[in-house]
Amino acid sequence: MPTNNKDYYKILGVEKGASQDEIKSAYRKLAKLYHPDLHPNDKEAASKFKEVNEAYEVLGDPNKRANYDEYGSANPNFNDFFGGNGGGFSGGFSTEGFGGFGDIFDDLFSSFGGSNSRRRGASAVNVRGEDIVVDASLSFKEAVFGCEKTFKVNKVEKCSACSGTGAKDGREFSTCPDCHGSGQVTITQNTLFGRMTQVAPCKTCNATGRIIKTKCSECNGKGSIRNVQEIKVNIPAGINDGQVITMRGKGSASIKSGPNGDLIINISVSPHPLLVRDGINLLLELPIPFTTAYLGGDVEIPLADGSKYTLTIPPLTQPNTIFKIKNKGVKALQRDNYGDLLVTVRVEFPKDAGRKEKELMQDLVQSDNSYKKVKAYKDKMAKL
Ligand SMILES: [Zn+2]
Ligand SMILES: [Zn+2]
Structure with missing residues (x-):
């Protein structure tokens, strides 16, 4: 029986009976609070952030949560589940089978604006590239004997000229002049209660600490390129109407350094007049x-x-x-x-x-x- 002493409810600050919505909103608040973009080089914040994500990966998923409630663990391989991560929240999460992080992080980063911050946030979280869904209409004979089909897909690919960084040759960065590379700025305001200082993410560099000096001309600084591409697929003999073929990794590239999405092929087969x-x-x-x-x-x-x-x-x-x-x-x-x-x-x-x-x-x-x-x-x- 695996043991895990962490109280995920306590970590997220919610009651045992909290609804999924309450858990999600508690997670959002804490993830924002401890996000590495706001606390560069702060080990304590990084470990809090990791802990909060760990808690949410379990409690945010009703199946894992039920397991955790019953056995004190999200799954039988719990100890391996977050393994290999060492210190800091540096990736290693699998978002497979669990769609929660993608939209939450999109939300989270949209409040910081800008694609740079999104990209950087994503270096912490692996977000898969988009899946591409296509329809394949096969004749009866093609389905019975197999065939080769070519699909035109409009997919996102990492810009090879800049290795997805958006900067010319992947190198033309300079230190952000506003935050001097820290990614955060101190704002001082005079208020009724006196001078108040507040630390906020740097808007100039979207909290990355660096700005692009010269944009990559291939992707115009975006780091990714959308291309229409032809993909050849061997449809196996014996496929039937209504079946789905999933080509792992043949979808769009992740713009957040995660794995590629999948190419999903929905099969329809014309009926034979007699058979x-x-x-x-x-x-x-x-x-x-x-x-x-x-x-x-x-x-x-x-x-x-x-x-x-x-x-x-x-x-x-x-x-x-x-x-x-x-x-x-x-x-x-x-x-x-x-x-x-x-x-x-x-x-x-x-x-x-x-x-x-x-x-x-x-x-x-x-x-x-x-x-x-x-x-x-x-x-x-x-x-x-
Ligand atoms: Zn800055
Ligand atoms: Zn580029």
Whole structure:
């Protein structure tokens, strides 16, 4: 049983029964209060900031919170969870599966304004790049056999000319003249109560302590570039309508030094005019005239690859008989076996008949005594 002595409720200053909203707002206040941008080189503030984030990563997530309430730990691997971080809040958080930090930090930094401060704040928190969602419309054949698709995506990439810093060659910075590199300024005001001094983040440099001397000309100082790009994707054989392919890391670059977003492909597949997919099997309803069922005969049926296959119906085929054509179904996704094509015979009777047909049928009625079930039925009726 993992042990963890930290009282996250106490750290955030909330009651045990606090709502998620109360926890979020307590977290915002404290994260703002101890944010490293406001306390450069202040170890105590940095460790408070780390602690507050730790607490929020657990209490801000209802599942982890429930675990913590019950076991005193967010998850069984708790001790590893924040591991490897050493001193200070220098990254190592995973935001996967937990969307909380992104918007909170966006909020937090929007109050400081400016993209520099956002970028710097983000060096503390890994925020993933945007996911890019695209739709892929496949023909039936493409889905069954796989295909290659090219998507045009508009994605953000880190500017390579300046390594994402926004400064020419990634080097052309100078120390902020207003805060002399500390990132904070002291404001002195005369008030009714006398002179008051207050420490505030430096607006000139967005609390980073440095300003761009010469802007990177490639990205105009933004550090990132939006590009339309073509991405080729191999769609695997056996994909089906409604499935989603996630290409890890193929989305936009993070503008906050986090991992790339994902490329998410929503698959839609056009139906085949005759074949229906049932998992890896293909189903076909095959109408045949009763004469073919009786006498037998060859019937053409469609295969998924667009070719045609000749199915031989043996004489005296019963209605609803299913013929299995081995391995002519769909390939199993990520495996090497194929499904089958299952053909269900639907015997059709004529809706009207001429005199000649009727006469022929009369002869058949006289001679035929092979209807076992009909005979059994008649026997039972006779005994009533
Ligand atoms: Zn400054
Ligand atoms: Zn650049």
